[in-house]
Amino acid sequence: MSRKGSSKVNTRKVEEQFFKTLMIIATLIIISTLGVILLTVIMKGLPALSLSMITQTPKGGYYLGKEGGILNAIIGSLYLAGGATVLAILISLPIVMYFNIYAPKKSLFVSACRFSLDVLWGVPSIVFGAFGFTIMLFFGLRASLLGGIIAVALLVLPVMSRAMDEVVKMIPRDLLEASFSLGATRLQTAAKVVVRQALPGILTAVLVAFGRGIGDAASVIFTAGFTDSIPTSILRPAATLPLAIFFQLGTPFPEVQDRAYASALVLTAVILIISILSRVLAKSFTKHVVK
DSSP states (O other): OOHHHHHHHHHHHHHHHHHHHHHHHHHHHHHHHHHHHHHHHHHHHTTTOOHHHHHSOOOTTGGGTOSOOSHHHHHHHHHHHHHHHHHHHHHHHHHHHIIIIISOTTOHHHHHHHHHHHHHHTSOHHHHHHHHHHHHHHHTOOSOHHHHHHHHHHHHHHHHHHHHHHHHHTSOHHHHHHHHHTTOOHHHHIIIIIHHHHHHHHHHHHHHHHHHHHTOOTTTTTTTOOOSSOOSSTTSOOOOHHHHHHHHHTSSOHHHHHHHHHHHHHHHHHHHHHHHHHHHHHHHHGGGOOO
């Protein structure tokens, strides 16, 4: 090997080692940050966590350090994130099917829609909350579970749509052509072929969107309101765990601040369960995917 060729090989090895080191450092930083966050929440929240805290609603003077719990916020968060996720699915799935089944190839309209969804993905959640609040004022609505569901659905819609879109684009085109050649309509192909093949990715997208929705505070602070009771109607205000954490940390009482860390621990556990569930479900449905 010539001296010039040997120099190029050495340069490539140095570059490879440099970027490999950067990746290792980045990975360690991410893992360390997650570890510090989890350790802080567990150390401060676990001593304050009790069965009564997650099975009771706030009593009189709860935010002054008296008895009660955060059951209203737990149920409210599940209602809100669940409703928003269902609404986002009903909108996202038809959009994705149109992009990949009905729209012509290299459509400028589809490209513009995808770009718009990418932009919306990066919009801060407080903007969605402000937009939802403006719409509520226009229609004369008060802060309610319905308002929060709409705001959170708008927040998670770009995430869910683009995640589903990328999964569906990975389905082999030959599979779709085979379905069409057997006489299947586009709707039948979408329902029986595309959804079945993309089901693991779709489930992951749905659960990721649910996790983002249940952990967001800015989009619901003006739209869902807050209450110490469990909502009995979609037109009633609803408490959420992020807002419960915010209000508890804002009090000057140390015991209430410790409850905020306990609430954060509950929220972290919910999101962790969702993450594990998404991986388990995705793995269990992968056997139906044609590779």
